[in-house]
Amino acid sequence: MPLNTKDLRAYRRDEKYGHRIMTAEERIRLLKPYLPPPPPRTNSQRAEAKAREKRSRFGVRRFLRMQLHLLVFTLIHAFFSLYIRTRQAYHAIVNRVYSVFHYHHRTPGLIQKDVKGLDKLPRHLSVILTLEDHGRGGAGLEKLVNDAAELAAWCASAGIPQLSIYEKSGILKSYLAETHRAVSQKLAAYFGPASPGLTMGAPHIPAIESPATSTVHGEGAKHLSILLLSAEDGRDSIVDLTKTLTEMSQRSKLSSADISTELVDAELTESIMGEPDLLILFGPHVELSSYPPWQIRLTEIYHVQDNHEVGYQVFYGGLCKYAGAQMQKAMFRPPIVRSGASALNRALFSKKVNLAAAAVSDNRLISKYRQSLTASKEILLAERLSPVVSHPDQTVAAQGRKCLLLSPEVKPEVPDTWGAVLKDGVQKQELSVMPYELELDYNYWSYHDVMTSVLPEEFHDDIPSGFNTAGHVAHLNLRERFLPYKYVVAEVLIEKNPGIKTVINKVDNVGSGSEFRTFQYEVLAGVDDLNVKVSENNCVFEFDYAKVYWNSKLEWEHRRLVDLFQPGEVVVDVMAGIGPFAVPAGKKGVFVWANDMNPESFKYLQQAIKRNKVTEFVRPLCQDGRFLIYEVADLVLDAHKKGEHATIPPKKVSRSKDKHAPAPQPERIPIPPTISHFVMNLPASAIEFLGCYTGLYEGREALFEPVTTTKLPMVHVHCFSYKADDETPGIDICQRISRELMFKFRPGNPENEGEVAIHSVRDVAPAKRMFCASFRLPRDIAFAKVGPM
Incomplete structure (x- = not known):
């Protein structure tokens, strides 16, 4: 019998202070009701105990109770076994049907035919693969590499330009060259003499690149970029970035106000990867296995129950699911602004989004309903946007009343689109659903959003994002086709990265005009001040970036x-x-x-x-x-x-130590x-x-x-x-x-x-x-x- 809360608290308090609060007698009185009865000591007590044992040994009640328990457990086991078997059979039949109507036969044209009817394809697809048997005997590694190669061929055929492959242990990164060779061979098997170009790399590891074998025809990807990830690229990278930002803030190199979501996005995107549009899991459960958490805050995640292998049916099902889930992303896509290369008209980036909002009758209920609506997937989840906003009625808003923005699927005039949480809140008169017009302006859009709007569509595959930084200076090395847009790129770069004050572009090769590895540059945006302060490996350097190499x-x-x-x-x-x-x-x-x-x-x-x-x-x-x-x-x-x-x-000696000890x-x-x-x-x-x-x-x-x-x-x-x-x-x-x-x-x-x-x-x-x-x-x-x- 367990101790009740009051007695347990009293005993633990006495134990914490070395049993000095209660006497031995008080402890015995406290614990005695919870101790088992003592064994019989007299002959009469022993005889009575034996009689009880004999009666219980042949008791009908005990037998019936055991049979009842067995029956209940058998029924529960049978019910769940039947459910699981039925579910597995259903998914197996569905996969078989999919395999009949949709199979690639290692032919890019058939894959292109499958995806042709989809409204939208992800530009960045990510997958999670698992090393079977921890790679013992080499068979697990061989299958892992083969699965990665198949996925690469499917992506290239479907026209998906970027694929990131996550494997927790990082063994694929250790065999980068071998994996690149296997993928190249697989692409050759699919495309023949017209294989697309391939770039394969990993964070902090140089990429391996192979050009296209010839001009690629059709709708497939002309160049496929593959990024290999492991667990060390996830939380460890965020911890390292946090330490770096903290150190920069402590050294007054960066104001705490400058540390924003955009800054973290930019740093993690440059060092690890950007946010994928779709994440496909090929296991039977949603198990992320320490996948980089920051990069999947708003990513669509797709998996098939009871699936245990990498299959084209799951791949195609994920693409279909993604195409059907793009309503919200389309609503929050920036307007197309082809204003030319000379100037940036920020007024053209204004956009109004019609949504539904749940007005909360009492602000003390905001936290409760925010959690409930998030769990029921009725609340709006959009990047860089809080779902808690002021009431649209200015008079009510002046009283401090708030609203919760709802998912685009929720229509204020159609109660059938309301979930159980929303209906219950309305019934209790704690919520009221109303139309809400959300206004977005230039400040909302990210650097990548603005560049996507400004640059022609054929430039979107390689928007300038990787650049050297030295203190407040961003050093671009723009390709020739981006030169007409160089001032717009630099202007947006400064505005969307608070830590950058100056953007320069290299106009010659390093060392071509100087034996000291310096270079000629032009200032594209910001002040012409290249005196910078940099922190690296716990050391601080101050220098003129124009006069030295860094x-x-x-x-x-x-x-x-x-x-x-x-x-x-x-x-x-x-x-x-x-x-x-x-x-x-x-x-x-x-x-x-x-x-x-x-x-x-x-x-x-x-x-x-x-x-x-x-x-x-x-x-x-x-x-x-x-x-x-x-x-x-x-x-x-x-x-x-x-x-x-x-x-x-010598290290400073604590004052609390022996004063007579030798210095x-x-x-x-x-x-x-x-x-x-x-x-x-x-x-x-x-x-x-x-x-x-x-x-x-x-x-x-x-x-x-x-x-x-x-x-x-x-x-x-x-x-x-x-x-x-x-x-x-x-x-x-x-x-x-x-x-x-x-x-x-x-x-x-x-x-x-x-x-x-x-x-x-x-x-x-x-x-x-x-x-x-x-x-x-x-x-x-x-x-x-x-x-x-």
């Missing part, structure tokens, strides 16, 4: 290399810029010799070192990188011999005699500097293995090469490194002499990609005899 898209590459460095090591950053590698490494306790030939970069590097308090670890230099490589080994060894070190002040001493970290890493981030020409490493440690073999445990330095050199999903770029890079060092290199494990790890950093052009080649300096190179310089 690329916000390399943040993950900066972090990746810094994570390789260990505290107390020496790193030489040959082309350091303003310190995106050097300063975070210094904060980690890594000694860095940071060099850049650009005097402006050197100036801002010095400021960043001082501002981020890493003067103990980072030493700035301004000279030709070749000369630095020749002499830096001597510089480091001399610093070690002189006993140079970094001094870390903590500052920590001294000595500079080691050798260099652990070289970083060469000048992709256009860094490989040409590699010949300078010949004889780097001439005559100093005793500093390294096998005499000591120290290994020769690791060299990380950035470069450009072909964009391909095979080994062609790696072979090309190794051949170029081999020519410069006159030593044979091949792709492989960098810990093995003569092998290079090739890391893909990012795409920079349709056929060009940036890589980082990492290798350990071979002994024959490091100890080569070169004589005096």
